[in-house]
Amino acid sequence: MDIKIRHVEGVTVLDLSGKITMGEGSGQLRSALQDALTAGSKKILVNLGGVSYVDSSGLGELVGGYTTVKNAGGEMKLLNLSKKVKDLLVITKLLTVFDVSEDEATAIASFS
Amino acid sequence: MTEPTTDHVTLHLASVLPSVETVEQTAESFAQRAGFDEDDIGHIALVCREAAVNAVVHGNKYDPGKEVTADFDLTDDALSVRIGDQGAGFNPNELPDPLAEENLLRTSGRGVFLMRAIMDEVHFRQLTPGTEITLKKHRIAREADK
Numbered sequence: 001m002d003i004k005i006r007h008v009e010g011v012t013v014l015d016l017s018g019k020i021t022m023g024e025g026s027g028q029l030r031s032a033l034q035d036a037l038t039a040g041s042k043k044i045l046v047n048l049g050g051v052s053y054v055d056s057s058g059l060g061e062l063v064g065g066y067t068t069v070k071n072a073g074g075e076m077k078l079l080n081l082s083k084k085v086k087d088l089l090v091i092t093k094l095l096t097v098f099d100v101s102e103d104e105a106t107a108i109a110s111f112s
Numbered sequence: 113m114t115e116p117t118t119d120h121v122t123l124h125l126a127s128v129l130p131s132v133e134t135v136e137q138t139a140e141s142f143a144q145r146a147g148f149d150e151d152d153i154g155h156i157a158l159v160c161r162e163a164a165v166n167a168v169v170h171g172n173k174y175d176p177g178k179e180v181t182a183d184f185d186l187t188d189d190a191l192s193v194r195i196g197d198q199g200a201g202f203n204p205n206e207l208p209d210p211l212a213e214e215n216l217l218r219t220s221g222r223g224v225f226l227m228r229a230i231m232d233e234v235h236f237r238q239l240t241p242g243t244e245i246t247l248k249k250h251r252i253a254r255e256a257d258k
Contacts, residue, residue, distance in 0.1 A: 056165075056223045060218075060220050084154055
């Protein structure tokens with residue numbers, strides 16, 4: 001999995017591409033989130049537009065990242081879920097946990 | 113020439129993560145031949161992947177002395193996938209409910225739940241040693257077969 005980092009209006013945007021699965025991408029997202037927190041960022045938008053595939057380990061990675069950011073006093077939101085990923089979040093009720101958006105500008109504006 | 117709509121394959125795999133990819137790709141191939149729609153094909157491949165991960169990681173614990181077996185059976189009625197490991201076994205009835213409020217933020221424990229949500233039938237069988245899980249999805253009749 002590839003992660004590119006950019007900053008937009010005080011929000012750290014992580015652009016993910018590839019897969020988040022057991023054996024591929026696992027651990028990378030949590031590391032990137034930890035780095036962002038260490039750098040002082042409290043507003044993190046995870047762009048999943050380039051993520052082609054997520055398994056239950058990948059869901060765990062997203063949940064773990066969310067908890068890490070929240071425990072550090074920050075906010076983590078998701079952007080551009082594919083239908084496949086969204087279906088999984090619906091089935092597992094994780095869509096009730098995450099703040100999800102399909103538009104970056106709207107997502108950026110929604111951070112407190 | 114039309115592709116055969118029944119088939120059977122048994123794989124004997126090492127307890128390594130690339131075996132998970134093999135199971136997933138084989139499941140996808142069988143699901144395509146079964147005539148499932150794109151969403152179902154993806155979901156079936158995913159839960160077969162989940163079962164294979166469980167066998168490699170939790171069952172066999174990557175032990176090179178233990179193998180994973182994956183049996184794919186396509187009949188006119190259904191696609192059945194049986195995945196077995198040689199581990200210590202476990203009780204699937206003792207798995208926490210990942211939809212329960214207190215478990216929603218757990219970072220693991222959703223694999224078996226996804227299998228049950230997506231497949232029509234999920235059965236566990238204790239082996240000596242190990243565990244075998246059977247995942248079954250009933251087929252849709254293809255237009256060509258009607």
